[in-house]
Structures are given as structure tokens and as C-alpha cells.
Amino acid sequence: MLTCKLISYNILYGLNGGLNGIELAGILNYNKGEVDGIQLSGISNICNNSVSGIITSGVLNFSRYNFDGIQIAGVANISGKESSGFSIAGVSNICSDATSGFAISGVMNLAKSESDGLQLSTINIVSDKFSGFQLGVINIAKTLDGIQIGVINVSKNIEKGIPIGVISIVKNGYYAFEITGGDAIFANLNYKMGVERFYNIFKVGCSTFKGKPVYTYGMGFGSLISFSDKHKMSIDLSSNSIVYDNDWKNHWGNELNMLNKADINYQLRINKNLWINAGPSFNVYLTKYKIDDEFGTLKVPYTIFEDKNSKRKISMWIGFNVGISLKI
Numbered sequence: 001m002l003t004c005k006l007i008s009y010n011i012l013y014g015l016n017g018g019l020n021g022i023e024l025a026g027i028l029n030y031n032k033g034e035v036d037g038i039q040l041s042g043i044s045n046i047c048n049n050s051v052s053g054i055i056t057s058g059v060l061n062f063s064r065y066n067f068d069g070i071q072i073a074g075v076a077n078i079s080g081k082e083s084s085g086f087s088i089a090g091v092s093n094i095c096s097d098a099t100s101g102f103a104i105s106g107v108m109n110l111a112k113s114e115s116d117g118l119q120l121s122t123i124n125i126v127s128d129k130f131s132g133f134q135l136g137v138i139n140i141a142k143t144l145d146g147i148q149i150g151v152i153n154v155s156k157n158i159e160k161g162i163p164i165g166v167i168s169i170v171k172n173g174y175y176a177f178e179i180t181g182g183d184a185i186f187a188n189l190n191y192k193m194g195v196e197r198f199y200n201i202f203k204v205g206c207s208t209f210k211g212k213p214v215y216t217y218g219m220g221f222g223s224l225i226s227f228s229d230k231h232k233m234s235i236d237l238s239s240n241s242i243v244y245d246n247d248w249k250n251h252w253g254n255e256l257n258m259l260n261k262a263d264i265n266y267q268l269r270i271n272k273n274l275w276i277n278a279g280p281s282f283n284v285y286l287t288k289y290k291i292d293d294e295f296g297t298l299k300v301p302y303t304i305f306e307d308k309n310s311k312r313k314i315s316m317w318i319g320f321n322v323g324i325s326l327k328i
Contacts (some may be wrong), residue, residue, distance in 0.1 A: 051063040152169070
């Protein structure tokens with residue numbers, strides 16, 4: 001097989017020793033040597049060596065060694081060693097070594113060594129250090145030095161990275177249980193997970209109103225600012241759904257009943273894992289739920305702003321929180 005120079009057009013398939021130019025095929029382009037140029041095929045481009053250039057196919061692009069350039073495939077782009085540039089695939093981008101650049105796919109991006117740049121897919125996996133931006137439903141990196149945004153983020157180590165999602169699992173991250181009390185919700189149990197710079201909050205609480213039980217549940221996020229080993233400050237934002245007197249039918253219906261909170265708490269360390277929290281809370285209560293022809297199922301202490309019409313009521317006030325935090 002000879003190295004193809006300039007232009008090679010193959011109705012069905014082409015078998016060459018290498019490429020330095022442009023190669024077109026209805027089904028398959030196969031090169032034993034290096035590819036440098038443009039390859040277009042209906043099904044596959046396969047190179048038994050390194051590839052540099054623009055490679056597009058309907059199903060598969062495969063390079064046994066390094067890839068550098070732009071590769072676009074209907075199903076998968078596979079690189080046996082390093083990959084740099086743009087990789088776009090309908091299903092997967094898979095690299096057996098380090099990657100650099102943009103990897104965009106419908107199902108999975110996989111790098112079995114270090115990676116930097118952008119990964120955009122349903123599942124993004126980096127087996128070593130990732131530097132850059134991962135956006136997907138599930139993001140996994142051994143070491144994170146960048147940003148993860150997804151439903152589930154997983155990393156073993158965090159350097160300067162921040163995972164942002166519903167569930168962020170970091171081996172050496174920030175995990176804490178909090179028991180707090182406030183002016184509207186008397187007892188709250190909060191679970192925080194992630195890293196100190198950005199963590200997720202899962203909340204449940206209880207209170208009473210007109211002698212009936214009030215239950216709350218919600219989610220939020222926050223950040224912990226460290227002043228010293230013993231002094232920190234947390235800034236938390238959360239939304240809490242409110243259920244009055246076990247009335248789940250109306251709760252899951254159209255009866256909106258929500259308390260939105262911005263909590264700023266000073267934290268004082270008592271021992272290695274136990275902290276005391278206290279601070280102000282800015283509350284926005286939005287409700288369509290009526291009891292005895294009056295809106296609301298919370299004991300609002302006072303308001304700095306209130307707006308009411310025939311369909312809903314909004315109340316705002318500044319309250320307080322106090323409690324303890326157990327870091328695990």
C-alpha cells in the first residue's frame with residue numbers, strides 16, 4: 001500500500017499506506033500509516049497510526065495512536081493514545097490516554113488519563129486529573145481542577161475545583177449534619193455535602209400552626225467562608241415546601257406553599273467536629289394555601305414587605321437561626 005497524496009476518491013472503500021491530502025469513500029477509509037489531511041467516509045475512518053486533520057464519518061473514527069484536529073462521527077471517536085482538538089460523536093468519545101480540547105457526545109466521554117478542556121455529554125469520565133469544565137448528568141474525575149456541573153458529580157480529590165449539582169460526592173470533601181431552630185420553622189435537620197466553597201443542602205423540618213403539625217422539606221446550596229480554624233461563616237440559599245396538617249393532596253396539587261430562605265450563620269468550633277451556628281435569615285414566604293379564609297400556614301413574626309391579592313400572599317421578614325453542626 002502506498003501513501004496517498006492530494007486527493008483520493010473511493011466509491012466503496014480505500015486501503016492506503018498513509019494519507020497526505022484528501023480522502024473520500026462511500027464506506028471505509030483505511031490507512032496503515034499516518035494520516036495528515038481530510039478524511040470523509042460514509043461509515044468509518046480507520047488509521048493504524050496517528051491522525052492529524054479533519055476526520056468525519058457516519059459511524060466510527062478510529063486512530064490507533066495520537067489524534068490532533070477535528071473528528072466528527074455519528075457513533076464514536078476512538079483514540080488509542082493522546083487526543084487533542086475537537087471530538088464530536090453521537091454516542092461516545094473514547095481516548096486511552098490524555099485528552100485536550102473539546103469532547104462532545106450524546107452518551108459518554110471517556111479519558112483514561114489526564115484531560116483538560118471541555119467535556120459535554122450525558123456521562124463524562126476522566127480516570128486521572130481533569131482541568132476544565134465538565135457538563136453532564138454524571139461527571140466523574142479522580143482529581144478535579146475545574147468545574148463540574150451535573151446531577152451527580154464524583155471526584156476523589158479537589159485541587160481548585162468546584163462541583164455543582166444535586167449530589168456531589170468528594171472523598172475528602174465537606175459533609176455535615178445540622179440541627180437548627182428558627183422563628184418560623186422551629187426544628188430543622190439539614191444535610192450538607194460537597195466542598196466548602198460549594199455544597200448542596202437537603203432539608204427537613206417541622207413546626208406547628210393553629211395547633212396542627214407543619215412539615216417542611218427542601219433543597220438548597222451554600223458556601224463556607226473560613227476566617228480561621230475556629231471561626232467560619234456559612235451563606236445558604238434554600239427553598240422549602242410546606243405541608244400543613246398532613247394535607248398532601250392539596251400540597252401536590254395547585255396549593256403553592258413555599259418558604260425561600262437566605263441564611264448567614266457565624267460558626268464557632270467547639271471541638272474537631274462540633275460547631276455552634278447562629279445568624280440572621282432573610283425569608284420570603286409565598287403561599288396560595290388558605291386556612292379559615294386566610295392565606296398561610298406559618299407563624300410569620302412580622303413583615304418588612306407584604307403583598308396580597310385574591311390568589312396568593314407574599315410575606316418578607318428578617319429572622320434568625322441558631323443550632324449545631326456536626327461535620328463527618
